[in-house]
Amino acid sequence: MPRIDSDIKLDFKDVLVRPKRSTLKSRSEVDLTRNFSFRNSGQNYYGIPVMVANMDTTGTFEMAKAMGKHAMFTCIHKHYSVDAWKQFAEEAKDIIQHVAVSTGTGEGDLQKICEILEGVPAIKYICVDVANGYSEHFVQFVRDVRKRFPKHTIMAGNVVTGEMVEELILSGADIIKVGIGPGSVCTTRKKTGVGYPQLSAVIECADAAHGLGGHIISDGGCTCPGDVSKAFGAGADFVMLGGMFAGHTESGGEIVEKNGKKFKLFYGMSSATAMKKHAGGVAEYRASEGKTVQIEYRGDVEYTILDILGGVRSTCTYVGAGKLKELSRRTTFIRVTQQLNEVFSAFTKEH
Secondary structure, eight states, X not given: OOOOOOSOOOOGGGEEEOOOOOOOOOGXXXXXXXXXEOTTTOOEEEEOOEEEOOOTTXXXXXXXXXXXXXTOEEEEOTTOOHHHHHHHHHHOTTTGGGEEEEEOXXXXXXXXXXXXXXXXXXXXXXXXXXXXXXXHHHHHHHHHHHHHOTTSEEEEEEEOSHHHHHHHHHTTOSEEEEOSSOSTTXXXXXXXXXXXXXXXXXXXXXXXXHHTTOEEEEESOOOSHHHHHHHHHTTOSEEEESGGGTTSTTXXXXXXXXXXXXXXXXXXTTBHHHHHHHHSSOOTTOOOOBOEEEEEOOXXXXXXXXXXXXXXXXXXXXXXXXXXXHHXXXXXXXXOSOSOOOTTTTTXXXX
């Protein structure tokens, strides 16, 4: 018999962060860097834990170079060749510590990451990425990767519930990607009816992961810097962004002109566009679970990076957190019926 969980689950849009007394004089006093020691790999991390998603149109080597200047992280998409990786490693030796090589769980995927990691031994992170992290096949793949690479830090996902976070950590993963359906070009919720509001997913999964000494990534659902802060406030160790980093010079894809304006393509990795590009089309047994959009060209990503980091620093000053590490301890969420006053939204453009 179907069961209904009547506990209220919330998204970023359902809450605001309550301000608290602060002794901070300026946003410049806020330290956004984090130090982590990972449970299974034994590796250490130091940097600003904002990540670029491993999508064709965001997780590029060019993006990694821009992010690396700020000690921010990029999950590189899985379609680069071994030779391309070797060339990137030669050009950007100091940035390798801030990137992950991505893989699916298909035939030949393990072999390819073995070749990449053999060719570029400085890579420390592996991102095992599938849309549905609940299959036994996926869990076994994570175990196989851990056995093959005992000293590498493994990210694995995506899931949205505590028990699966625990299973993946106990199977060898260090960092669990949390999020099913919240992405801006993801249509999983529409096509399948499956999903979980992202704020609640992060709170519950962070609790499960931290209880075992693991870590989580909030992956998807952020539309603005305030959402990034909410994800950190909810307990995320890392926050992964796709749409917010799309449409830039460093994003993948060509610039196209339309009615005098410049655009770039952005699409989900389960979209028909991605499947046509990498698998020859959508297999008859499956549906596309992503969409393709044209984003107005936004220039260099540097301005977006500074906007995001500035927003998170400001959040920290509002709640009295001198370090990003303190933000979740200083966060109290209040439920709201609206986020913004939209009265002039049709007439203004943000600068």
